[in-house]
Amino acid sequence: MKRSKRALTAALAATGMACAGLVATAPAASAATSGATAAYNGVCGSGYKVVNSAPVGSVGTVYLTYNSTSGKNCVVTIRNTAGSPTYMFAYLNTLDDPSDPAYDEGEYRSYAGPVYKYARGMCVEWGGIIGTWEAFNTGSNCGSLAARATFAGKD
Template sequence: MGITRNIVAAGALTALAVGATTALGTTASAAPNVTPQGVCGSAYKTVNSAPIGSLGTVYLTYDSSNGKNCVATIRTNPGKATYVSTFIYVPDTGTSAGDDGNYTSYAGPAYVYGKGHCVSWGGTIANVYVSVDNSNCAALKEHRVTGIR
């Protein structure tokens, strides 16, 4: 009877370990590790960011080799598709780019040539938005607005 109990206990522990490994494996793969560089490209370095409440963050990145900025809005907790947007605008040139839709983890990338120019950028997740105007230039002080639509 002692041998039978040990075999049953060993079998239960094995089943528990396999179940825990499967559950943890599923959880880890269900939450992708999205970064601004993963969205925009590895050459893009984060130069600014703004939280969108507790829902996520919009990132402004820059690639010095080509003079382009890129923005990406990344949700804190990926999951069910919800409205996510990102935008960037260069007032001096009138150039803009953006992306929006119902996404599970992020919006973007959106690219503009911004070398030597101030940029305005921002993003939305669900009904919370952030907008940053006249950013990343020495001439003007940036202006940030966060709100609910």
């Protein structure tokens, strides 16, 4: 539970920033794992295309994907190198309704997630944590203006 609150606090702090960009943090002294950037592993499923990504320090990458058929976004946080279980977190939420975030956390060997949210025409915030490294992004990915107008007109 303690990590849950820490991760959600970090994600919500990112939301409080001007709907701008990426927040990436790590402790001053950390044993970073070097290696190639983690490739997207397709775990979100068929029809999901990568629309954005962010490095999680030097230990992995968090991917934001979108399925235009379903209108859903998906987030997965992937380590560069699988290994001993370490704390990982994948987070996704819409800015239109920030009260219901989707997240997955735990001690994982290779990835956290996938987590899904319907977000057609909406702006999303997303991010991930691997160990003590974190990356969160708010407001950089929004649906088209036409899609937002259509969605806003629905009951």
